[in-house]
Amino acid sequence: MASTSLIPREVSFVHFEALFTDPNRPYLRWFANTLMISTVVTLGQILCSALAAYAFSRFRFSGRRIGLLSLLLIQMFPQFLAVVALYLMFTAIGEVIPQFGLNTLLGYGLLLMGGALSQVWLIKGFFDSVPKELDEAAIMDGAGHATVFFRVIFPLITPILAVTGLLSFIGVLGEFVLASIFLTDNDVKTLAVGLYATIDADRSGNLGVFAAGALLTSLPVVLLFQFLQKFITGGLTAGAVKG
Incomplete structure (x- = not known):
């Protein structure tokens, strides 16, 4: 049932x-499928991107510039250009390991992890603003690279991790092109695919149901933003000390 009035009566x-x-x-x-995939993939992407950004920002090695430019170049191409290759690849993988084949959440999550380094440039820019003297002081005290990253640098980059985490979560939550191809069984669909199938079946009769589902879909994003807001604000003001 659709209303002809802008303001509901x-x-x-x-x-x-x-x-x-x-x-x-x-x-x-x-809803559960989407939350699980979005959470796991977001955490994986942020961790991989942060580790790679730390390496590109702090170390000088052969191929560093080419690696950064390659990551930037790959992100310029849309995902659907590789859909056919990915479909054939996961079809072959499913024949050997069914848990990671088509119509599986594990396989779809693994597919999305292919973009695990999508936030490297953004995080690297924040890494470059952190003084290297902090690394050198920690290394002089006997800390290794893992200790420097997780105990010294990691708390200082909380704002950029919160921002990139929110962006990754929204991106995975709303991903439709790959999900519509790889997830066709009703029990493994995500919200984007399921709600599209709902309105595609009967646009006039299911429009209200679609709107209700879309409204509930926005709740995780709003709650996550409210949760991360304190980390963004706290991280930005943590260095505001009186000289």
């Missing part, structure tokens, strides 16, 4: 009830 939760009671529309399952 009645308040009803019938679409929310239809969203959770239809057995052919396992919204809670889609």
Whole structure:
């Protein structure tokens, strides 16, 4: 049912009830799948990007400039250019390891981890602003590179990690092109694919259900932003000391 008025005249939760009671529309399952994939992939991407950014920022090695330019060049190409190759690759992987093949959340998560270094440039720029004297002081005290990264530098880059984490989470949450190809079974769909199938089946009849599902989909992003906001603000003001 669609309204012709911009301002609704009645308040009803019938679409929310239809969203959770239809057995052919396992919204809670889609919601859980999306949250699990988004959380795991976001953490993996941030960790890999931060480690790579630390190496590119602090070390000088052969191929460093070419590596940075290669990462920038790869990000200029859209994902769907590699869809056919990825589909054939995961079809072959599924024949050997079914848990990582098509229509599996593990396989889809592994696919998204292919972009684990997508935040390197952004994090590296923040790393470059952190004084290298902190690294040198920690190394003189006997700290190794792992200790310097996790105990000295890591707390100082909390703002950029919060920002890149939020961007990665939103990107994975709304990813549709690859998910629509690799996740076709109803039980392994994500919210983007499931809600699209809902409105594609009957646009006039399921429009209210789609709107209700889309509204609930935005809640994780809002809650995550509210949670990360204190880390962004606290990290930016942590160095504001009186000289």
